[in-house]
Amino acid sequence: VSTRRLNRILEIDPDNMMITVEPGVIANDLNEHLKPYGLFYAGYPMSMETCYIGGNVAENAGGGKAVKYGVTSRYVLGLEVVLPNGTIVEMGGKLIKDVTGYNLVQLMVGSEGTLGIVTKVILKLLPRPKYQADLLCLFRSSEEAVAAVPKILTESGVMPASLEFMDRTGFLAACQYLNESLPCQDCGAMLLISVDGFEKEQVEKDYDKIGTYCQNAGASEIYVADNRADSERLWKIRRSVPEAFSLASKLQSGEDVVVPPTMIPMVAETFRQIAVKYGVAIPCYGHAGDGNLHARITPPADWDEEKWLRILPDILQELYAVVKSVGGRISGEHGIGHKRKDYMQCVLSPEYLELLRTIKKAFDPNNIMNPGKIFDC
Ligand SMILES: Cc1cc2nc3c(=O)[nH]c(=O)nc-3n(C[C@H](O)[C@H](O)[C@H](O)COP(=O)(O)OP(=O)(O)OC[C@H]3O[C@@H](n4cnc5c(N)ncnc54)[C@H](O)[C@@H]3O)c2cc1C
Numbered sequence: 001v002s003t004r005r006l007n008r009i010l011e012i013d014p015d016n017m018m019i020t021v022e023p024g025v026i027a028n029d030l031n032e033h034l035k036p037y038g039l040f041y042a043g044y045p046m047s048m049e050t051c052y053i054g055g056n057v058a059e060n061a062g063g064g065k066a067v068k069y070g071v072t073s074r075y076v077l078g079l080e081v082v083l084p085n086g087t088i089v090e091m092g093g094k095l096i097k098d099v100t101g102y103n104l105v106q107l108m109v110g111s112e113g114t115l116g117i118v119t120k121v122i123l124k125l126l127p128r129p130k131y132q133a134d135l136l137c138l139f140r141s142s143e144e145a146v147a148a149v150p151k152i153l154t155e156s157g158v159m160p161a162s163l164e165f166m167d168r169t170g171f172l173a174a175c176q177y178l179n180e181s182l183p184c185q186d187c188g189a190m191l192l193i194s195v196d197g198f199e200k201e202q203v204e205k206d207y208d209k210i211g212t213y214c215q216n217a218g219a220s221e222i223y224v225a226d227n228r229a230d231s232e233r234l235w236k237i238r239r240s241v242p243e244a245f246s247l248a249s250k251l252q253s254g255e256d257v258v259v260p261p262t263m264i265p266m267v268a269e270t271f272r273q274i275a276v277k278y279g280v281a282i283p284c285y286g287h288a289g290d291g292n293l294h295a296r297i298t299p300p301a302d303w304d305e306e307k308w309l310r311i312l313p314d315i316l317q318e319l320y321a322v323v324k325s326v327g328g329r330i331s332g333e334h335g336i337g338h339k340r341k342d343y344m345q346c347v348l349s350p351e352y353l354e355l356l357r358t359i360k361k362a363f364d365p366n367n368i369m370n371p372g373k374i375f376d377c
Contacts, residue, residue, distance in 0.1 A: 003054050006119060009033055017125040018077065018094050023054025023118050027061075030123075040128040042069035043076075045333070046239050054118050060110030062333040064162045064238070065194070067153075067289030069126070071333065073109045080120035081108055084364040094122055107359070112335050113370040115363040129196035131203040132161070134225040134234050137214040138187035142167045142268060142284070145189035148217035149288045150262040152193070156213040158206045162194035163289025165264075170241040170285040170296075177244035180237060187220065191288070192238050194231075241285045245296045251308045253297040253316070257323045258332030261291040270322045271295055278315050292332035295319070320346040336374045344375070 007024035014037045021030065028048040030041050045051060045061035055061070057079070062071035078092035092098055092105040108115060139145035145165060152163060166174070167189045175181060184190065191214065195206040211222045225231045245252065259267050268284055271293075275282040279300060286294035297315055299308050320330050324347045330340055344353060353375075360377060363369070367377045 001117060003052070003117065003119070006054075010120070012037060013094065014039060016094055017127075018122055019125055020078075020094075020120065020122045021053055022120060023052060023057065025053045027051055027053060027056055034125065034128070038128050039125040041075060041123055042126050043072040043074060043123070045072075053121055053123075057109055057118050057121055058111065058113045059333065059335045062287065062290060062292065064164055064235070064287065066287060066292075067163050068159050068161045068196075073106055075124045076105055076109050076121060077124050078120075078122035079105055079108055079118055081116040081118055083116045084366065084369050088119070089116075092122065096124075110335070112337060112373050114360060114374050115369060117369075127198075129161075130198050131200050132194055132196040132231065133203055133207045134162075134231045135191075135193045135195075135207055135211055135214070136182075136184070136223040136225070136234055137191045137193060137211070137219040138184050138221040138223075139189050139191070139219055141188040142272075143265065144218040145191055146268045146288060147265045148191065148214060148219070149264055151217060152191075152210060152213055153261065153289060156210050158195060158209050160193050160210060160289065161196045162192065164192040164238050164286070165288035165293075166190050166192070166238060166241060166285040167283050169281065169283035170245070171237065173244035173248060173283075174237045174240040177240050177247065178236060180233070182223075182237070184221065184223075191219075192234055238285075242294070245283070245298075249298050249301075251299050251303065251305060253312055254334075255295040255297065255316075255319065256286075256292065256331045256334040257295065257319070257328055258290070258292045259323055259326050259328030261289065263326040263328065264288055264291055264293065267293065267322055267326060267328070271319060274315060274318050274322075277318075278311060280315065287332070290332065291328070316343060317346065323347065338372055341373070341375050 003023045006022035008022050010020040012019050017039060027044040034040055042065055045063040056072045057076055060072050077095060081089050083089060171190060193210055195203055197203045214222060225234050271282050281298045282295050284293050284295045286292050320343055329347050330343055
């Protein structure tokens with residue numbers, strides 16, 4: 001089933017600050033259409049130029065701004081869904097509050113197309129901040145950079161709109177991929193931090209505060225991008241890390257773990273130790289402010305596929321055990337799909353898994369909706 005041609009913006013309702021769209025609208029196009037209204041949709045992911053609202057809803061996508069604005073689910077107020085038996089059901093509506101029965105809207109969000117097909121989406125909008133500035137803070141090591149993350153959130157007195165982390169490997173791979181060179185090739189890791197707001201002076205004060213804070217936390221250099229061109233240059237590097245990694249090696253496993261944000265330094269350090277133990281590389285990047293680390297497990301060049309497939313499950317078991325030990329989960333935003341279904345038991349109890357299966361069977365007794373995704377049934 002393709003929903004690509006369901007690509008209309010059905011209604012922009014500026015007074016209620018809501019928009020009704022079909023699932024085939026590209027996430028980025030939404031915000032282009034909203035510009036004249038001074039509104040924006042905040043739930044978009046980093047893949048905004050290529051992904052669709054339907055996919056965002058199905059995956060409960062999170063973006064670079066989730067640390068301040070939250071993920072897709074916060075903005076989905078209503079859905080039209082085609083159920084596996086062909087029934088069309090309206091869920092929720094243009095309502096800020098609604099506790100009339102179970103919250104099926106939020107059950108559908110993140111269900112990975114396993115319960116029904118979304119054919120219409122009502123999204124909450126926000127006033128578009130007028131000013132934004134981005135800080136690129138360079139640290140000597142990943143440890144220093146990730147250690148600063150929870151403290152920036154709790155101690156700087158500013159709520160950043162984004163708090164992204166890239167280690168040296170990710171940053172260099174993206175620069176090479178883009179043929180880009182920034183004067184920071186020698187740093188060990190970096191944080192890309194955005195602040196936004198409606199008053200220029202406030203935004204300036206905020207980035208000053210965060211800059212000073214990062215300096216005290218060990219940042220060796222800080223660059224400020226306070227115009228669109230410079231900002232876009234920095235964000236393009238961050239957005240290109242996954243594609244740059246994908247080109248680097250055929251054998252890889254892209255992980256998407258999520259832990260309480262304060263646990264990021266400990267988890268990143270343990271991943272480093274696991275990498276040493278198995279002789280692989282595990283470069284990390286991601287939405288550090290959300291506790292969401294993307295770790296790219298990459299074997300040495302001389303491993304063949306047979307060896308990789310034999311050893312990868314052991315590495316994943318160890319990685320996920322660390323994640324579980326701090327109350328984390330194996331996917332923060334990319335979902336379970338086929339790839340992670342055998343590992344859900346690493347972090348979820350048998351009772352919880354059984355509840356999930358019961359829900360799937362209630363919606364889709366014949367298992368025709370994305371069969372094999374999330375679980376086999
Ligand atoms: C470079 C890059 C960067 C990324 N950055 C992020 C990021 O920052 N945050 C993030 O969360 N993800 C990110 N992703 C992952 C991905 O882009 C997101 O999960 C996105 O939300 C998927 O949207 P899509 O349109 O590509 O969906 P698809 O990949 O086409 O579909 C995803 C799933 O949703 C189901 N689905 C699609 N449409 C519907 C529908 N209408 N009804 C029911 N089910 C449906 C499909 O069957 C499939 O199972 C990134 C990916 C790449 C390649």
